[in-house]
Amino acid sequence: xxxxxxxxxxxxxxxxxxxxxxxxxxxxxxxxxxxxxxxxxxxxxxxxxxxxxxxxxxxxxxxxxxxxxxxxxxxxxxxxxxxxxxxxxxxxxxxxxxxxxxxxxxxxxxxxxxxxxxxxxxxxxxxxxxxxxxxxxxxxxxxxxxxxxxxxxxxxxxxxxxxxxxxxxxxxxxxxxxxxxxxxxxxxxxxxxxxxxxxxxxxxxxxxxxxxxxxxxxxxxx
Amino acid sequence: xxxxxxxxxxxxxxxxxxxxxxxxxxxxxxxxxxxxxxxxxxxxxxxxxxxxxxxxxxxxxxxxxxxxxxxxxxxxxxxxxxxxxxxxxxxxxxxxxxxxxxxxxxxxxxxxxxxxxxxxxxxxxxxxxxxxxxxxxxxxxxxxxxxxxxxxxxxxxxxxxxxxxxxxxxxxxxxxxxxxxxxxxxxxxxxxxxxxxxxxxxxxxxxxxxxxxxxxxxxxxxxxxxxxxxxxxxxxxxxxxxxxxxxxxxxxxxxxxxxxxxxxxxxxxxxxxxxxxxxxxxxxxxxxxxxxxxxxxxxxxxxxxxxxxxxxxxxxxxxxxxxxxxxxxxxxxxxxxxxxxxxxxxxxxxxxxxxxxxxxxxxxxxxxxxxxxxxxxxxxxxxxxxxxxxxxxxxxxxxxxxxxxxxxxxxxxxxxxxxxxxxxxxxxxxxxxxxxxxxxxxxx
Numbered sequence: 001x002x003x004x005x006x007x008x009x010x011x012x013x014x015x016x017x018x019x020x021x022x023x024x025x026x027x028x029x030x031x032x033x034x035x036x037x038x039x040x041x042x043x044x045x046x047x048x049x050x051x052x053x054x055x056x057x058x059x060x061x062x063x064x065x066x067x068x069x070x071x072x073x074x075x076x077x078x079x080x081x082x083x084x085x086x087x088x089x090x091x092x093x094x095x096x097x098x099x100x101x102x103x104x105x106x107x108x109x110x111x112x113x114x115x116x117x118x119x120x121x122x123x124x125x126x127x128x129x130x131x132x133x134x135x136x137x138x139x140x141x142x143x144x145x146x147x148x149x150x151x152x153x154x155x156x157x158x159x160x161x162x163x164x165x166x167x168x169x170x171x172x173x174x175x176x177x178x179x180x181x182x183x184x185x186x187x188x189x190x191x192x193x194x195x196x197x198x199x200x201x202x203x204x205x206x207x208x209x210x211x212x213x214x215x216x217x218x219x220x221x222x
Numbered sequence: 223x224x225x226x227x228x229x230x231x232x233x234x235x236x237x238x239x240x241x242x243x244x245x246x247x248x249x250x251x252x253x254x255x256x257x258x259x260x261x262x263x264x265x266x267x268x269x270x271x272x273x274x275x276x277x278x279x280x281x282x283x284x285x286x287x288x289x290x291x292x293x294x295x296x297x298x299x300x301x302x303x304x305x306x307x308x309x310x311x312x313x314x315x316x317x318x319x320x321x322x323x324x325x326x327x328x329x330x331x332x333x334x335x336x337x338x339x340x341x342x343x344x345x346x347x348x349x350x351x352x353x354x355x356x357x358x359x360x361x362x363x364x365x366x367x368x369x370x371x372x373x374x375x376x377x378x379x380x381x382x383x384x385x386x387x388x389x390x391x392x393x394x395x396x397x398x399x400x401x402x403x404x405x406x407x408x409x410x411x412x413x414x415x416x417x418x419x420x421x422x423x424x425x426x427x428x429x430x431x432x433x434x435x436x437x438x439x440x441x442x443x444x445x446x447x448x449x450x451x452x453x454x455x456x457x458x459x460x461x462x463x464x465x466x467x468x469x470x471x472x473x474x475x476x477x478x479x480x481x482x483x484x485x486x487x488x489x490x491x492x493x494x495x496x497x498x499x500x501x502x503x504x505x506x507x508x509x510x511x512x513x514x515x516x517x518x519x520x521x522x523x524x525x526x527x528x529x530x531x532x533x534x535x536x537x538x539x540x541x542x543x544x545x546x547x548x549x550x551x552x553x554x555x556x557x558x559x560x561x562x563x564x565x566x567x568x569x570x571x572x573x574x575x576x577x578x579x580x581x582x583x584x585x586x587x588x589x590x591x592x593x594x595x596x597x598x599x600x601x602x603x604x605x606x607x608x609x610x611x612x613x614x615x616x617x618x619x620x621x622x623x624x625x626x627x628x629x630x631x632x633x634x635x636x637x638x639x640x641x642x643x644x645x646x647x648x649x650x651x652x653x654x655x656x657x658x659x660x661x662x663x664x665x666x
Contacts, residue, residue, distance in 0.1 A: 009465045009466070009469070011466070011469045012465055012466075012468050012469045012472070015469055015472040015473065016472070019472065053458075053461045079461075080457075080460045080461040080462075080463075080464035080465055080468075081457050081460065081461065082460075082501070083505070083508065083557060083560070083561055084528065084531070084557075084560040084561050084563075084564030084565070085556065085557045085560045085561075086457075087531050087535075087564070088527045088528055088531050088560065091527070091530060091531045091534055092527060095534075096534065097534065097535070098531075098534075098535065100464075101461075101464040101465055101467065101468040102464055102467040102468035102470070102471040102493070102497055103468060103471065104471060104475065105471075105472050105475050106475070114537070118537065
């Protein structure tokens with residue numbers, strides 16, 4: 001899952017980057033509203049966290065420009081302006097959720113999870129479930145037929161993305177786009193290695209290889 | 223304060239009555255005075271003609287019958303005389319058996335004397351000498367017909383005067399009303415301003431009213447601008463304080479602190495206190511309260527946005543409904559009302575099982591807002607506590623206490639009343655009574 005964080009307060013952005021990365025998200029960080037308008041629309045983000053008090057261009061205008069450009073990515077507004085009239089203005093501009101500062105990191109984590117699932121049309125379940133697997137996002141482990149299996153950070157990120165898109169064919173480059181932030185070197189062989197690790201831990205049939213097209217997760221049940 | 227119209231009417235009536243009466247009385251007096259002068263001349267002539275009619279007869283003086291006016295001979299004719307000699311008195315036959323009161327000084331007598339048959343007599347006294355004898359001649363004329371016609375003139379004059387007064391009052395009323403038309407217009411506009419139907423007064427007014435209207439409009443704009451600026455400044459302040467606070471809150475949940483749970487707990491408590499206090503005071507400072515007379519909240523325009531925001535925040539299939547009379551406008555600031563309703567509905571949504579309802583209605587003495595949910599509700603004995611301290615009853619659902627605290631601040635600023643009860647849906651019902659603007663101002 002790749003997120004865009006638009007926040008001009010550096011210490012807060014540092015904290016958020018650290019905790020979001022620890023939760024297995026690939027995060028790009030921007031501080032200027034004008035950059036955000038461009039990058040938010042051009043990169044394939046799964047979710048955008050937007051502060052409203054931005055230099056360059058106010059957050060609400062950034063959001064309005066994205067929405068008028070038909071960008072459908074879920075946007076979570078993170079702001080100190082927590083009056084109801086501000087919240088309504090945020091919603092009208094096209095926000096999907098609203099979190100006011102200061103907030104607990106767990107609260108942000110839950111909102112992000114809920115928004116990502118809602119965007120995928122998945123029911124509001126406490127745990128992500130697909131193809132007989134239950135993913136524990138807090139502990140970064142998976143339960144398969146009653147046994148809990150530990151995952152590495154990279155495996156967790158990959159499996160979560162697969163479980164969010166069960167039955168879909170996902171190319172290696174698509175996976176790379178959504179699993180790595182803009183700074184990381186992309187190497188499709190690395191994805192192949194992690195897919196093989198997952199197959200070894202969960203069984204071969206969990207991820208199907210479609211030659212020339214990519215991978216498909218949960219094909220057995222789909 | 224009495225109305226200007228009434229004052230003008232009263233003043234005009236008083237002036238017209240006093241001046242009218244004085245004028246009428248003076249005219250009457252002049253008229254009567256000149257009449258009396260004429261009569262005096264006539265009576266003097268009569269007296270002199272009596273002297274002339276006096277002749278020496280066989281038994282001394284006597285009045286020549288031929289020279290005597292016929293009116294002296296006919297009884298009660300209205301013209302009488304009496305001639306006093308040193309030793310005897312002659313009376314005209316017309317007096318018959320009554321007496322003519324003598325006067326004490328020559329010329330026309332001051333008062334009227336009683337004559338025969340209820341006649342009022344005006345008497346003239348002339349002192350003469352004839353044939354070496356002093357004699358006093360009184361000639362009197364009946365004054366009743368003149369008194370009667372004076373009375374008639376008075377009655378007619380009074381009638382005409384009253385009629386004129388009435389006409390003048392009616393005309394004055396209509397003139398004043400027309401002249402006060404713009405003032406009445408401005409008064410109506412101020413009432414509309416108070417009910418939130420106008421944002422400023424119409425500046426097309428007569429020059430006398432221009433400074434007033436201009437000043438009111440200026441004050442309105444100034445208040446609005448001040449409110450906007452201070453809200454903006456508060457927003458900036460909030461942003462500047464809450465963002466570092468967010469950093470601290472995030473830091474406090476770092477894994478490094480897991481080894482020191484007591485330290486983390488203290489840190490979290492202190493941060494929580496700062497956050498609550500900050501939010502409460504910032505929110506309080508943002509309130510417009512009663513400051514803006516032109517403020518209004520259009521239910522049909524604002525509530526859909528609020529409800530879809532609530533739907534978005536509480537994304538768990540709640541059934542949210544609102545119900546208000548068509549075209550209902552509440553005469554308070556939009557942001558204040560959104561804050562009030564937002565916090566109450568947010569609470570209701572947190573606790574509700576499946577349904578939340580908002581009812582707005584307007585009564586004769588104010589507005590009534592009722593928020594109901596089908597959640598667990600609050601025990602009757604704890605409701606007072608919740609209202610008084612704005613405490614949190616359940617730590618798991620955050621913000622319950624804080625939200626009610628802000629609601630209380632808003633309701634207090636408007637002089638309203640808040641009460642908790644049991645909802646027909648099964649949960650809590652929060653009922654807020656807001657006095658309409660004018661009543662609220664009067665109560666102060």
